[in-house]
Amino acid sequence: MGWEVTIGARLAAHAGLAALVSTRIYAGLVPSTGAYPCVSFFAVGEELLLAGTASPTLRSTRIQVDCWARDADPGETSGYTAGLAIRDQVLAALDRWNGAGPPLVQQVFTETAGLYVPDPDLLMHHFAVDFTVWWQA
Numbered sequence: 001m002g003w004e005v006t007i008g009a010r011l012a013a014h015a016g017l018a019a020l021v022s023t024r025i026y027a028g029l030v031p032s033t034g035a036y037p038c039v040s041f042f043a044v045g046e047e048l049l050l051a052g053t054a055s056p057t058l059r060s061t062r063i064q065v066d067c068w069a070r071d072a073d074p075g076e077t078s079g080y081t082a083g084l085a086i087r088d089q090v091l092a093a094l095d096r097w098n099g100a101g102p103p104l105v106q107q108v109f110t111e112t113a114g115l116y117v118p119d120p121d122l123l124m125h126h127f128a129v130d131f132t133v134w135w136q137a
Contacts, residue, residue: 003061003135004041006084006105007094011039011065020086027052030068036124037064037069037082042117044130057137062111063092064130071123087114090129106134 015016024038
C-alpha cells in the first residue's frame, strides 16, 4: 500500500471535513451507490525522487482530490456553497501537512486550489484540487 491509506486517513480524521461529508471519502471513483456530498481522490502521476541513489524510496505523487455536492432543486445553489466549504476543508486538511505512516508522508503541497466544473443537468458541483505528495515507500 502506498500514500492512499495515509491520505485517506488524514482526510477522514479532519473534523471540519468529516462534519460536511461524514465517511463519504473514496479512493478512486465515487461508487455508483455513493451519496453526496462526498470527496474522492486518485493519483494523476508519480515519479521517483533521488533516482540513481542506492535507495530511491522517496516518491513524488501528484493527486487530484475531487469535492462533490448537489443542489437539492433546480435553481438553488446550496450545492455550490457546500462544494466550496468541502474544498476549503480539503485544503485545510492537506496543504503543507506531513504525517506518520506507513508510508511516511513527508510533505503535501497544493498545486491548484480548486478548478470548478459544474454540471447543471445533474445539479452537481465539482471542485478539483491538485496536490503533490512527497512520501517514502
